[in-house]
Amino acid sequence: MVMDSEVVVLGSGISGLSTAYFLEKAGCKTIVLDTSDPIHGIGSTIRSAGIISHFFPFPEEIRIVQNSLKFYKEIIGLSSEKISYNNSGLLAICPKSDEKRLSDFTTAMSSANVNYHHLDNTELKKIYHMLSLSSNEIAIISEDSGYFDINRLFPIIFNYIQTQQNRLFTDIKIKNVQNGNSFRFDTNYGEFTSDKVIIAGGAWSDKIAKLFNCNIKFNTYSTQAAILSISGPFHRHVSSLPILYKMNNGLYGRPFSPSSFLFGDGTRKYLDDPNNFKFEPEESFNKYVLQQAIELFPNISVNSLQKSWSGLYTSSQDLRPIIGELKENLFFMGCFNGFGIMLAPGCSQLLSDIILNKTPSPDFNCFNIKRFHNKNIL
Structure with missing residues (x-):
């Protein structure tokens, strides 16, 4: 079996799922692959405190948090299960x-x-x-800060993505990756192909990058x-x-x-x-x-x-998120410094705009991976 897509996202935590959401919303055919179930597996999203804090030393991060909060409210509005945002401050x-x-x-x-x-x-x-x-x-x-019950919020997001056009596969074992005119993944579930790949694997991202002969230093x-x-x-x-x-x-x-x-x-x-x-x-x-x-x-x-x-x-070295292209058609998003629930969806929106060839927000420059290209980081 061969499954084709425009983009394969590697990682089904909040960064991977929110990226898939924005891409599919724009009509970009997307597949999400992960080695485990993020609800019960070893990923970090489900272990979050669910806090949405606007207390940052940079306005760019605060605007990212504001966009993340909009994403959560949008997903909840589309879901049949309703939960509230505790706007406690x-x-x-x-x-x-x-x-x-x-x-x-x-x-x-x-x-x-x-x-x-x-x-x-x-x-x-x-x-x-x-x-x-x-x-x-x-x-x-x-x-403006507050929190969600992550044990309710994240399953809502995961289940919503599963019911949409996105194809989400867990317990995937990647045997081989080929990169010619497109990417081809040989897995225990069959073959997946895509034009572009996004690495959104959290602490496992460097291990994933090595499949593409890349290193991500964080x-x-x-x-x-x-x-x-x-x-x-x-x-x-x-x-x-x-x-x-x-x-x-x-x-x-x-x-x-x-x-x-x-x-x-x-x-x-x-x-x-x-x-x-x-x-x-x-x-x-x-x-x-x-x-x-x-x-x-x-x-x-x-x-x-x-x-x-x-x-x-x-x-990252400067404690700010990293978004951008590792090499041609291979992208990375991560290094949220422990604030993934706050920052990942907003960063996903920025990355999706880049992949879709939209004009990015000026805030993208603060997080662009290229800021490290001359500093032996990648």
Whole structure:
């Protein structure tokens, strides 16, 4: 059996699926291939906290996030299953001494027309009684940020793509790749051909690129998350809290249920084969996140660890996404620095425009892979 398409997308995480969506929407025949089922497999999308943050130091990333949010709302509108976007806002807790970094974020939000305002400790406690700042901290509320339940959102996207003209195949084993006038994949499912190929494989992207005699140099990191059960006089207000983000150490969190809170952090460089990664967090992280929760919620009892997990993400040298052409008709998209849910769909839209020969947004230049061509990155 031979299946033909204009584009083959390698990877069925959020970047691969959203790219396929935009291409098919424009009438471009697309096939998505993956080695595993992204709902139950080893990919990173389903392990996301589902946070949509507009708190970035660059307006280009914020505009990408805004377009990603439009994509999610569009897909939900097309689906028979409805879920809501919890527009809780994001509360960033920042050291007062870090004025330059703080200024970069607020300037970027202003440039992208994102609503925000500052809070001191007195103002904060009036709104969120269970939270407290130290004397050397200030808080900023990014009002447009929020979150989705990723365990509901991602299956909606996956199932929608499956029901459209896109052909999505999982558990694929690629035996051989030929690249003459077109690309030909010999797999356990048969042969697939295409004019163009997009690599959207997350931490596995460099392994995929080697099938085409290419290398993609990026850093891979592990990150960890945990859900903590809480109680105390204010625990009933937990579900109304915004997303929390501590700028000094990277800790983030959001309400998970009326009596639990999700925290994430624990980033460290990962040098091994991603196939060998253990998706269980270290015991030291569990202890660390418990201590952080106690400091954030001094009036709430943190009772137990309900669940914890770990995942991988990739990052470029300048910590910004990479989009563009590796070589003729072979494209790559990735390096979202742990913000794939926020950035991938918006970047997919930019890449789709390039593949469809549309005039790209000026923001594309900030993420174009060509910025690294003279720096021994690719």
